[in-house]
Amino acid sequence: MMRYVLGRLLSAIPTLFLIVTISFFLIRVAPGGPFDLERPLEAKVMENLNKIYNLDKSIPEQYLLYLQNLVQGEFGPSFFFRDFSINELFAQSLPISIQLGLSALTLALIVGGILGVSAALRQNHGLDYSIMAAATFGVTIPNFVVAPCLTLLFGVSLGWLPVGGWEGGKLQNMILPVITLALPQVAVVARLTRGSMIEALRSNHVRTARAYGLSAYTIVVVHALRGAILPVVSYLGPAAAALLTGSVVIETIFGIPGIGRYFVQGALNRDYTLVMGTVVVVACFVIIFNIIVDLLYALLDPRVRFD
Amino acid sequence: MRWIQKIAKGADVTKPNDNTVLQISNLKVDFETNTGEVNAVKGVNIHVDAGETVAIVGESGSGKSQSMMAAMGLLASNGRTQGSVTYKGEEILGLPSGRLNKIRGAKITMIFQEPMTSLDPLYTIERQLCEPMVQHGNYTWATAKKRAVELLELVGIPEPARKVKAYPYEMSGGQRQRVMIAMALANDPDILIADEPTTALDVTTQAQILELMAELQERLGMAVVFITHDLTIVERISDRVYVMKQGEVVEEGATKEIFGAPKHAYTKMLLDAEPTGRKDQVEDSAPLVVEADDVRVEFETEAGFLKPNHVLRAVDDISLTVREGQTLGIVGESGSGKSTLGRALLQLLPSSGRVVYCGKDITGASRKAMRPLRKEMQLIFQDPFGSLSPRMTVGQIITEGLLVHEPHLSAAERDKRACEALEEVSMDAAMRNRYPHEFSGGQRQRIAIARTMVLKPKLVVLDEPTSALDRTVQKQVVELLRNLQKEHGLTYLFISHDLAVVRAMSDTVMVMQKGQVVEQGSASEIFDNPQQDYTKTLVAAAALKLEEFA
Numbered sequence: 022m023m024r025y026v027l028g029r030l031l032s033a034i035p036t037l038f039l040i041v042t043i044s045f046f047l048i049r050v051a052p053g054g055p056f057d058l059e060r061p062l063e064a065k066v067m068e069n070l071n072k073i074y075n076l077d078k079s080i081p082e083q084y085l086l087y088l089q090n091l092v093q094g095e096f097g098p099s100f101f102f103r104d105f106s107i108n109e110l111f112a113q114s115l116p117i118s119i120q121l122g123l124s125a126l127t128l129a130l131i132v133g134g135i136l137g138v139s140a141a142l143r144q145n146h147g148l149d150y151s152i153m154a155a156a157t158f159g160v161t162i163p164n165f166v167v168a169p170c171l172t173l174l175f176g177v178s179l180g181w182l183p184v185g186g187w188e189g190g191k192l193q194n195m196i197l198p199v200i201t202l203a204l205p206q207v208a209v210v211a212r213l214t215r216g217s218m219i220e221a222l223r224s225n226h227v228r229t230a231r232a233y234g235l236s237a238y239t240i241v242v243v244h245a246l247r248g249a250i251l252p253v254v255s256y257l258g259p260a261a262a263a264l265l266t267g268s269v270v271i272e273t274i275f276g277i278p279g280i281g282r283y284f285v286q287g288a289l290n291r292d293y294t295l296v297m298g299t300v301v302v303v304a305c306f307v308i309i310f311n312i313i314v315d316l317l318y319a320l321l322d323p324r325v326r327f328d
Numbered sequence: 329m330r331w332i333q334k335i336a337k338g339a340d341v342t343k344p345n346d347n348t349v350l351q352i353s354n355l356k357v358d359f360e361t362n363t364g365e366v367n368a369v370k371g372v373n374i375h376v377d378a379g380e381t382v383a384i385v386g387e388s389g390s391g392k393s394q395s396m397m398a399a400m401g402l403l404a405s406n407g408r409t410q411g412s413v414t415y416k417g418e419e420i421l422g423l424p425s426g427r428l429n430k431i432r433g434a435k436i437t438m439i440f441q442e443p444m445t446s447l448d449p450l451y452t453i454e455r456q457l458c459e460p461m462v463q464h465g466n467y468t469w470a471t472a473k474k475r476a477v478e479l480l481e482l483v484g485i486p487e488p489a490r491k492v493k494a495y496p497y498e499m500s501g502g503q504r505q506r507v508m509i510a511m512a513l514a515n516d517p518d519i520l521i522a523d524e525p526t527t528a529l530d531v532t533t534q535a536q537i538l539e540l541m542a543e544l545q546e547r548l549g550m551a552v553v554f555i556t557h558d559l560t561i562v563e564r565i566s567d568r569v570y571v572m573k574q575g576e577v578v579e580e581g582a583t584k585e586i587f588g589a590p591k592h593a594y595t596k597m598l599l600d601a602e603p604t605g606r607k608d609q610v611e612d613s614a615p616l617v618v619e620a621d622d623v624r625v626e627f628e629t630e631a632g633f634l635k636p637n638h639v640l641r642a643v644d645d646i647s648l649t650v651r652e653g654q655t656l657g658i659v660g661e662s663g664s665g666k667s668t669l670g671r672a673l674l675q676l677l678p679s680s681g682r683v684v685y686c687g688k689d690i691t692g693a694s695r696k697a698m699r700p701l702r703k704e705m706q707l708i709f710q711d712p713f714g715s716l717s718p719r720m721t722v723g724q725i726i727t728e729g730l731l732v733h734e735p736h737l738s739a740a741e742r743d744k745r746a747c748e749a750l751e752e753v754s755m756d757a758a759m760r761n762r763y764p765h766e767f768s769g770g771q772r773q774r775i776a777i778a779r780t781m782v783l784k785p786k787l788v789v790l791d792e793p794t795s796a797l798d799r800t801v802q803k804q805v806v807e808l809l810r811n812l813q814k815e816h817g818l819t820y821l822f823i824s825h826d827l828a829v830v831r832a833m834s835d836t837v838m839v840m841q842k843g844q845v846v847e848q849g850s851a852s853e854i855f856d857n858p859q860q861d862y863t864k865t866l867v868a869a870a871a872l873k874l875e876e877f878a
Contacts, residue, residue, distance in 0.1 A: 144405065223404075225445040231402055233460040233511065234433030237425065244448050322450055323495045 022319075026312060033308045037301070041091065044300045045084055048293055055100035055291045074100060087297065096301070097294040101286070107298040111280060115302070118267035118279035120190055124199045126264050129206035130257070136207070137214025138246065144219055152211060159208030168201045168274040185276035198275045202268055206260060213256055217249040224248075247321060254321070258314035262306040266299075343375075349518050349551055350376040350399070350436070355411035355421075357391065357398045357575075368394045370575040371411065376519060381545065381552045383566035383583070385559060385598065387798040388769075391575040392555050396521050400438060401428050416518075434464040437512035441524035443505040447496040453480070453507055454492040461514045479510035484540060501662075502533035506540065513544065520545075521553045526561070530661035531825060535869035538565065557798060559598060563587050571595045601799035603806040603832035606851075607655060608814065610835060614651040616687075617787055617819040618673060621647045623681035625665070625672045642668040643679065644843040650836075652786075655813065655820040657834030657851065659827060659866065665843040666823045670789045673821065674705050685787070703733040706785040710792035712772035716764040723760030726750070726779045733783055749778040753808060770801035774808065781812060789821045794829050806832050827870040831855050839863050 056062060056070050071077045075086060090097055096107030140152040175197060176184035188194050221227060222245050230240045267281025280299065287295035319325045344351050357369035369391040376382050384392045397403050399413040401423065413421040415431055432438075440446045447456055457479060458472035467475060473492075480488035483506040496504055505525060512520050522541065526534040542565060545552055554566055562569055562583065569586045571579040571594065579592040590596045625643040642665045650656045660666040672679040675690055675698050682691050685701065693701075709715040716725055726749050727742040737745070747757035753774040764772055773793060780788060790809070794802040806829055813820060822833050830837060830851075837854040839846040839862065847860045858864045 225440065225442050226448040228402060229438075229440065229446045229508075229511075230448070230459075232400055232432055232438045233463070234429035234431070235459055235463050236429070239459065239463070243451075247450050248448075324449060324497050 029312045037304055040304045048296050049080055053291050096298040099292055099295050101290040101292040107294050114278055114280040119265050122265035125202035126261050128203040129210050133207040133210025134214050136211040138218055140215040141218035156208040156211045159204050164201050165270050167204060171197050187277045198271050202271050210253055213253045217252045221245040221249040254314055254317050258310040262310045266303050266306055347377040348375045349378050349416055351414045352399055353412045355395055357394050358408045360406045368575055372577045374570055376551050376553055379549050379551055380567045381565055383554045383562040383569045385562055385569060386572035387557055390572040392572045393523050400432050433460045434515040435517055436519045437517040438521045439508040439512050439525045441527050443501045446508055447504055449496055453494055457511055464515050466515055479514055483510045501529055505537055517550050519551045523555045531869045532865055601803050603803050603829050607810060607833060610653040614653055616649055617652050618650040619684040621682040623672055623679050625668050625677055625679045642843050643672055646845055650819055652819055653817045654835045655822050655833050657830035657837040658823045659830050660840035661825055664840040666840050667791050670791055670821055670823050674789060703783050704786040706780040707789045708776055708780055708793050710795050712769050712776055715776060716772055718764055721761055721763055722775050726782050729783050745782050749782040752781055753778045769797050773805055787819045791823045
């Protein structure tokens, strides 16, 4: 198995290389540069700035330079946050986004899973209909609507929770953003679980389990859920990568210093190194989570083998 | 191999008595569906005495399985029951599952038709065998594990100590059914309900499983309820029979009486449903249609890192000739390569060797070169449900081939041809505007035949065309195919595992095993005087089926 993981990681290198190359040239193609202000800088200042940040070199040269740094794990200096390197920015913000995303993911998996299974067990009954209606609602309401509503209710009117800020990830600061981030995922997980669970409950081996008088718990959890969870696992791979790399909307509304806002800021400011950094981080997360999903598949289904 | 009979002397076993362990009285099963209520079982009375073997016979849709599913509380969620089911005097119908679970899996156990899917693919055999034993409180996990190995040995699985750690996907269908039987025996049940336990299995495996069940019943003395559509099995193993039709028991009684003097017309029809008659012989001077030399098909499994690729020879240097108007029956069990051979002859699969069709060498012919010949060389499949597009009308399905092969026809002409083709397969031409889902399996197979006949083919490869059908329908389809052959001078390659049908259809027969020809000869030679051991086993396994129309 280690060999499989190693193989997958090695095969990720060309993928990553392609992503880096394409995005590097793409961002350079975008009009404007990091130091273009409304009131143009003096030519001499501009020249010096370009020199410091290697922007006076040709683009292929800059590309090779960037690759060289990247191989050593250096994302380079930020063009906009002048006193910080991208590594420093990420070191501060990425753990926050991961903590937030992981909490939301766990919540979504547990709540969505329970709701989905309950709906499947009561298929076409009241409970099923209400859960599915709520799930549809959860998917359709965007988080920039949900977030202010929750803040208004629990932060302003009731005063139970802070309306924003992170304060090192205190529990009361996490509750609202985590719930907001998790809600649409709860809905998707619930719908997926319900669908595959209904199918699993109708399968012949579940009929066998029922015919042999096994307890409801054994039938549902041991025999139906293990197979039914597979589609959810495949969904969660990319979803986890997206959640853990932060959310612009949530971080902005709740004032959380995560990595999500850098996506937008980096692009708007033409902060080349910041954009590249976020791209590489997201790509790595996607690749790693896809490997994790495949490993989970093998863990859950003995028919999947890596040799 | 006679099943034991524990009939109390002088007692009228056709009525419930002191020995009765399971009694079903006035059982009704209804299903709520989108198109209204379906009455699957309409008030049946069935009783099972200790140690006896009761067969419930009927065609698909007769409600025979649903009666037992209802008794066991295993109906689909839209099913409703009425009436009474008692186990040793205790009412079990409508019991909450907690109470019912004390009986099912312990006192009454079941084995199912689908050995491939009845076991959970995600757990080892050991775990699945042990679960019911532990659940019913008769064993701890440790003792259950020991018992699991013993059980596997009991049901004749080689190397039980190793196999118990295997997953279902690592076993064949026959082995999985043996595992199911082991599971059924684990808690020493009083009643074993076997729902078509051998239908999905090859004929030799079928015989082995039946033998095993008979032997185990003799040794362990439980009652067996055998649900089947196969009358030869019923005659061979059961003490009493219930014949079901459309949710009702139309006839019941001792097996000998039912088979000796059936009273109900439906029972008579079922008994008479074996394919009968023989094909008229064709002169050996008839022109050759197919001539094949050393046809070989190989499948390569993908090579991995440091792993040499493995070559599976599915068809191993097979030679054959078929003359105009003849039928070559290709017999073999699943995996023998018979379907692969049929496809290779039609150049639907890459193969080596030489294939000559009507004097023309078509070996390795390109798709383009084959296209004009496709009209004459047709293929009919086993699955009448999967092989017709559900979104096309029957008329469109039948005439689709004409669009390719006779593009000059106008829509009206095509329509006329569809009508003719439907009439040829004894169906109403007005049916051409309907969709496949409105038809039964037998009717769908007729539509598939009409789709072929409309092109006026010369050679038809029939790949298990009757295997998915009830016996009575099978018989009709066999007769239809024989008539069409006579009328149009068709040449058939008839692929089947069902010896009775092959015998009724073929001039010559080829027996295949593991990609090779075991024996080849005229139908009477093969069936009446088989030379090879494998052929003898096959014929013996199907023996009772053959006896009936020998």
